[in-house]
Each structure stands twice: as C-alpha cells, then as structure tokens.
Amino acid sequence: MPQTFYEAGTFASSASAQLALVLVVSLLIGLPISPCRADTLEEAAERYRPYMIEQIDQSLAGARALRERLNANDVEGAKREWIAARVGWERAEVFTSGFVPDLDAEIDAWPNAVMGFHAIEAGLFGRQPDKIDEQTDALIFHLADLDVKVHLIELAPQRLLNGTARLAYEIGESKADGGESRLSGTSLNDMRNNADGIALAYQTIFASALSARDPQLAQMAQAVIAQLRDLVAVDDLRELDPDKLRTTSEELIVALQNSAPKIGLRAPTLEEVAQ
Numbered sequence: 001m002p003q004t005f006y007e008a009g010t011f012a013s014s015a016s017a018q019l020a021l022v023l024v025v026s027l028l029i030g031l032p033i034s035p036c037r038a039d040t041l042e043e044a045a046e047r048y049r050p051y052m053i054e055q056i057d058q059s060l061a062g063a064r065a066l067r068e069r070l071n072a073n074d075v076e077g078a079k080r081e082w083i084a085a086r087v088g089w090e091r092a093e094v095f096t097s098g099f100v101p102d103l104d105a106e107i108d109a110w111p112n113a114v115m116g117f118h119a120i121e122a123g124l125f126g127r128q129p130d131k132i133d134e135q136t137d138a139l140i141f142h143l144a145d146l147d148v149k150v151h152l153i154e155l156a157p158q159r160l161l162n163g164t165a166r167l168a169y170e171i172g173e174s175k176a177d178g179g180e181s182r183l184s185g186t187s188l189n190d191m192r193n194n195a196d197g198i199a200l201a202y203q204t205i206f207a208s209a210l211s212a213r214d215p216q217l218a219q220m221a222q223a224v225i226a227q228l229r230d231l232v233a234v235d236d237l238r239e240l241d242p243d244k245l246r247t248t249s250e251e252l253i254v255a256l257q258n259s260a261p262k263i264g265l266r267a268p269t270l271e272e273v274a275q
Contacts, residue, residue: 041157041209041263048204049155052095055197056150058088060143066120067136075129082124083186086117090193093170094201096146098163099153106142110180116142118180125183157205158265164201165256165268166275167194171228172249173274179237188240191232198252199225209263217262221255228252 039047062085069078089096089108096104106116113119115138123132171194179187202225210218228248234240257267 039208041205041265042155044205044208045155045157045160048160048201049150051200051204052092052150053147055088055092056143056147059085059092060140060147062086062088063136063140063143067140070129070133070136075124078129079124079184082117082120083184083189086181086186086190087193089117090190091197091200093167093194094160094163094197095150096163097166098159099155100146100149103142103146103149107139107146115139121181121183160201160205161256161260161265162268162272164198164206165253165273167198168228168249168252168256169273171195171232172246188232188234188237192229195225195229195232199229206259206263210259213262214259217255217259221252221259224248224252224255 062081066078066081066085069075069081093104093108096107108117109115110118113122115135117139119135120132120139123129123135171191175187175191175194179190181187181190202221207218207222210221228245231241231245231248253268253273260267
C-alpha cells in the first residue's frame with residue numbers, strides 16, 4: 001500500500017532526526033563526516049543519454065513522416081516534415097560527430113552532400129521533389145541505426161566535451177556566413193537548435209562538476225552560452241552578426257578548454273575542435 005502524505009512526512013521527519021543524531025554523535029567522538037557524494041561525470045553523461053534518445057527519436061519520426069508525405073504526393077507536407085526532422089538532429093550534434101562519425105556523414109554531409117538531409121533538401125526544396133525517394137529511405141535507415149546505437153554506446157565525458165566544443169566551432173565558423181540549410185531557409189533554426197544542444201549538454205553533464213571546482217569559470221561558461229543563444233535568437237538570418245557570432249563561439253571554446261582540467265578532463269585540441 002502506498003504511503004499517505006502524512007505517513008511520508010512522518011518517515012521523512014524520522015529519517016531527518018536519525019541523520020541529525022548521527023551527525024551530533026560523529027562530532028562528539030571525532031569521526032569525519034563525509035559530504036554527500038557528487039555525481040561523477042560518467043553518471044552525469046548517463047543522465048544526458050535520455051535527451052539524446054529523445055532527439056534522435058524525434059528526427060527518425062520526422063524522416064518517417066517525410067516518407068509518408070512523399071507517398072501521398074504531398075510536397076508541402078514533406079517539406080514541413082523535413083524541417084521537423086532537422087530539429088532533433090541539430091540538437092544531438094554534440095554527440096553525433098564524435099561518437100558515430102560515419103553515420104554523421106551519411107545523415108548530414110555538407111556542403112558536398114550526395115546523401116542525407118541536404119541531398120533531400122536539394123530535391124525537395126529545389127526542382128526535383130519526385131527524385132528523393134531512395135535518399136529518404138536511406139535517411140530513415142541510417143537514423144534507425146543511430147537510434148539503436150544511442151541506447152548502447154558508451155558515453156565518454158571527454159568525447160562529449162570535445163563534441164560540445166566542436167559544435168560551438170561549427171556555429172561560429174561554418175554557419176556564421178549563412179548556414180547550411182539555405183534552400184529550405186532553415187539555417188537560423190539549425191543554429192538555434194545547435195545552441196540549445198550545447199546548453200543542454202553543458203548543463204546536464206559539466207555544469208555541476210565545474211561549479212564545485214571553479215564557480216567563477218562555471219558562471220562565465222554559462223554566460224557565454226547564453227550570449228550564443230541570444231545571438232541566434234534573431235528574427236531573420238540577415239540580422240545575424242557573423243563577426244560577433246564567431247567571437248562568441250571562440251570564447252566558448254576557450255571556456256570549455258579551460259574547464260577541462262578543472263573537472264579531470266583533457267582540454268580539446270584545435271584539431272579535435274575543427275575536424
């Protein structure tokens with residue numbers, strides 16, 4: 001039988017009293033008092049896994065809905081589903097390039113795309129929306145493969161930190177001049193979702209550990225991430241300040257590099273960030 005509100009409250013009070021008694025006795029006899037153990041980065045990375053699963057699930061569902069719209073000869077509906085499928089993918093890019101680079105290339109190669117999202121974009125938003133059936137099926141296949149892998153792959157915090165820095169670099173260097181989804185007109189959405197993905201990864205995996213060791217640096221990293229999100233929260237891509245976006249992305253990379261040794265990781269190298 002589940003506890004009632006009053007029973008639960010009584011239990012909590014009793015437990016609190018017992019804990020207080022243990023603390024008092026420990027102090028009196030001189031025993032050390034162990035603080036509550038902070039989660040390890042590995043545990044924090046596991047807390048991040050459900051978010052990744054959710055984003056990949058969303059992207060896969062969008063790709064399948066895209067196929068349904070194509071089967072129904074509904075080009076406008078297919079465009080909407082392509083856009084919807086991009087949201088989860090762009091938020092998950094902290095993970096994809098560092099852990100599954102082959103799948104990343106098959107799903108989101110750019111700018112020279114012969115498969116994946118951007119090959120479909122070229123036909124769907126270009127002049128050949130009836131020529132993308134095979135590419136759509138391949139996208140669904142690869143996203144379904146990723147959907148399995150994201151449940152099973154070991155989430156190394158170092159690689160997640162590298163992926164966070166790499167995505168910050170991509171926003172500032174690769175997308176600042178107009179973005180990657182120009183035919184669909186969703187480049188700004190790509191950058192917003194990238195920035196949201198960075199914020200989620202940092203907050204879920206790294207923020208607590210860094211705050212415990214260097215609160216000032218943690219606060220600075222959080223502020224730079226907030227500034228990055230603000231910069232891409234404009235109404236039109238033409239309102240984006242590419243120079244400021246590059247500078248902010250570089251500041252975030254440096255903040256992440258400086259944070260790494262504080263939390264027991266290695267600072268991502270320039271080669272790892274820019275690959």
